Amino acid sequence: MTKNSTADIxxxxxxxASTKTSGSTATTKKDGGVLYLGVDLGTSRTSIAASNGQRVxxxxxxxxxxxxxxxxxxGKDILxxxxxxxxxxxxxxxxxxxSGVLKAxxxxxxxxxxxxxxxxxDLIREIIRLAKPRSDELVYAVIGVPAEAAIHHKDAIIKxxxxxxxxxxxxxxxxxxxxxxxxxxxxxxxDIGAGTTDLCxxxxxxxxxxxxxxxxxxxxxxxxRLAELIQKRYPQAQFTTQMVKEIKEKxxxxxxxxxxVVVELPVNGKPTSFDVTEEIRxxxxxxxxxxVDGLAKLxxxxxxxxxxxxxxxxxxxxxxxxxKGLDTAIENEMRERLGTGKVFRxxxxxxxxxNGALKIAHDMPGEYWEKLK
Amino acid sequence: MTSDTNGxxxxxxxxxxxxxxxxxxxxxxxxxxxxxxxLCCLMIAVDGLEAVATRxxxxxxxxxxxxxxxxxxxxxxxxxxxxxxxxxxxRIMAVFPNTATDRMGQLGNLxxxxxxxxxxxxxxxQALLFSLGASHNLLAETNSSFEGLVExxxxxxxxxxxxxGDRYVMWREAESEIEALRVDLAxxxxxxxxxQQTLEDEAGDAGGLQRAELVDKIQRIFAxxxxxxxxxxxxxxxxxxxxxxLYEERRKAVAAQMREHARQxxxxxxxxxxxxxxxxxxxxxxxRVMAMKxxxxxxxxxxxxxxxxRGDDAQAQAKKAMMSTIFEQNLAFQKNKDTLxxxxx
Numbered sequence: 060m061t062k063n064s065t066a067d068i069x070x071x072x073x074x075x076a077s078t079k080t081s082g083s084t085a086t087t088k089k090d091g092g093v094l095y096l097g098v099d100l101g102t103s104r105t106s107i108a109a110s111n112g113q114r115v116x117x118x119x120x121x122x123x124x125x126x127x128x129x130x131x132x133x134g135k136d137i138l139x140x141x142x143x144x145x146x147x148x149x150x151x152x153x154x155x156x157x158s159g160v161l162k163a164x165x166x167x168x169x170x171x172x173x174x175x176x177x178x179x180x181d182l183i184r185e186i187i188r189l190a191k192p193r194s195d196e197l198v199y200a201v202i203g204v205p206a207e208a209a210i211h212h213k214d215a216i217i218k219x220x221x222x223x224x225x226x227x228x229x230x231x232x233x234x235x236x237x238x239x240x241x242x243x244x245x246x247x248x249x250d251i252g253a254g255t256t257d258l259c260x261x262x263x264x265x266x267x268x269x270x271x272x273x274x275x276x277x278x279x280x281x282x283x284r285l286a287e288l289i290q291k292r293y294p295q296a297q298f299t300t301q302m303v304k305e306i307k308e309k310x311x312x313x314x315x316x317x318x319x320v321v322v323e324l325p326v327n328g329k330p331t332s333f334d335v336t337e338e339i340r341x342x343x344x345x346x347x348x349x350x351v352d353g354l355a356k357l358x359x360x361x362x363x364x365x366x367x368x369x370x371x372x373x374x375x376x377x378x379x380x381x382x383k384g385l386d387t388a389i390e391n392e393m394r395e396r397l398g399t400g401k402v403f404r405x406x407x408x409x410x411x412x413x414n415g416a417l418k419i420a421h422d423m424p425g426e427y428w429e430k431l432k
Numbered sequence: 433m434t435s436d437t438n439g440x441x442x443x444x445x446x447x448x449x450x451x452x453x454x455x456x457x458x459x460x461x462x463x464x465x466x467x468x469x470x471l472c473c474l475m476i477a478v479d480g481l482e483a484v485a486t487r488x489x490x491x492x493x494x495x496x497x498x499x500x501x502x503x504x505x506x507x508x509x510x511x512x513x514x515x516x517x518x519x520x521x522x523r524i525m526a527v528f529p530n531t532a533t534d535r536m537g538q539l540g541n542l543x544x545x546x547x548x549x550x551x552x553x554x555x556x557x558q559a560l561l562f563s564l565g566a567s568h569n570l571l572a573e574t575n576s577s578f579e580g581l582v583e584x585x586x587x588x589x590x591x592x593x594x595x596x597g598d599r600y601v602m603w604r605e606a607e608s609e610i611e612a613l614r615v616d617l618a619x620x621x622x623x624x625x626x627x628q629q630t631l632e633d634e635a636g637d638a639g640g641l642q643r644a645e646l647v648d649k650i651q652r653i654f655a656x657x658x659x660x661x662x663x664x665x666x667x668x669x670x671x672x673x674x675x676x677x678l679y680e681e682r683r684k685a686v687a688a689q690m691r692e693h694a695r696q697x698x699x700x701x702x703x704x705x706x707x708x709x710x711x712x713x714x715x716x717x718x719x720r721v722m723a724m725k726x727x728x729x730x731x732x733x734x735x736x737x738x739x740x741x742r743g744d745d746a747q748a749q750a751k752k753a754m755m756s757t758i759f760e761q762n763l764a765f766q767k768n769k770d771t772l773x774x775x776x777x
Binding site for chain 2: 109192193197265419422
């Protein structure tokens, strides 16, 4: 006899399964198993995927209380993610990967290079802690970093990671995205982050320097462009970059039929409604030509026999890929300039990089990990 | 089956097949995993069901299961538990999304109390008691797959049944550890028995080969001297004494080995007993103790050993080359940095 049904009256107890951890992972005994970690160190968000099922993402913000009073008030020595953002006025606030701080030409916005590097290191420690590694397990991590990250910044990342893991490797972000999806042959990856857009050509081998392009037409560029457009149309409106970023993240859309976007911004302290539909569409669309410029360069320098296949396998990843209608807009632009084009959006933009890094960690032979200990 | 809140109208929910139902449950499990909310699986068995079948016939068995199912449905509704249940054979499996372990414990206790209060009876009027096993999705073994979750609930049910029934057991890490220890104990006991037999056999014939070698050596010493009756008698006495001493030493060694084996078995048994007592500790007490010690042991990985690339991967060769390149790049970078650091230091 079989029977089934649902019992569905009443309320359930809610609650989030994830809990904060405390304490370090320092230990000497390592016979409990092997934990793999995949980390995507992004300008805007840092994500981790682990082989214990933990997946966490936090915004890449770090804050240190400015003085004793702030420390007493906040009750912490370091704040991360949205909490740091929320209390940024009482903190020395860092966005350690802003505009690609990890790159050699970084720190144009601030001279506090050491501070940014320390913040990046603290951010890595925190994200690893949030993956809840057990003290009796071997922990092996692969961290996806921008392809052009400078050596001294890579060193800072490795140093920070080594405090929490047994062995660590770095790899380029767009490559990890492609690897995670098993798309290793004749694929063009567009990884739209906040600071940079990385384009990477995959052709069955490890991509070389000539296979990768990076430009700064990414999320931050869209934010600045949107701020300019709103300022131009509504000069009386008062807003900050953070407010513009929130508007973009909530309403980003590129299609001609996008619903009207009306937001409230203060004017002399009074909340006032503004229609920013056109501004959002224009700002989001502004990155498309630059993206297709990069695609055209990578396609044009590829084996002519496989160019067509490459054009039909463009993979859109990263937080920027969540802009509605972006895939269609790129396809249209590609058709106009390159004759044809097919763009695929990855299913999990936030975890695409970390899932790929986790897969690399899993596939890496044991002896390689041992040699890097 | 569902009913509206004021009870004035009835509507019939579509009856799903077991496969469809399991599919829905699986979707819920994966959603819970992705969005990281707690989900519990409850496995229910009626105690003494075989006796009911023997006494009252096979129809009574089916009727008892049906009564248990209806009781679950009624109590879940009355106390606001939203979930899905499947009855198959002599088990009922229910899954409750967004339900924390302490709340699942409440449901378990309610079901047990209902059983004890004779609110559910068999066809012959006998009260039905239940064994309940539950698991939650916050352990590595249960979070990684739906099968793991169900298996853990099944193990918890086994513990409840083995403990005499009429009880609720939530599968936690303590249960998991006990299970592992039981396996260890069984394996150790088996090995020790085999070793013990071997040692006893060896001790029994005073070391077999060793004894023969000893006698040979003594006889070789006496072969170099002249043979007189006194010397032959002396040789015999020495051989007898040496064999007796050898036997005694072997016996002592075997006894020491046996004592060590017994100590190991005893230690495993004591650990099991200690951990079993932990099961009796309530969730609240555990939470309190954990909070006091601010211990978070972390979440265990699903891998016990280093993995590496699978040989049957379709792109194994290309991936192997890529792994090698990533490793070489990292090795060059990390070792160079180490060398520089040493040089500067």
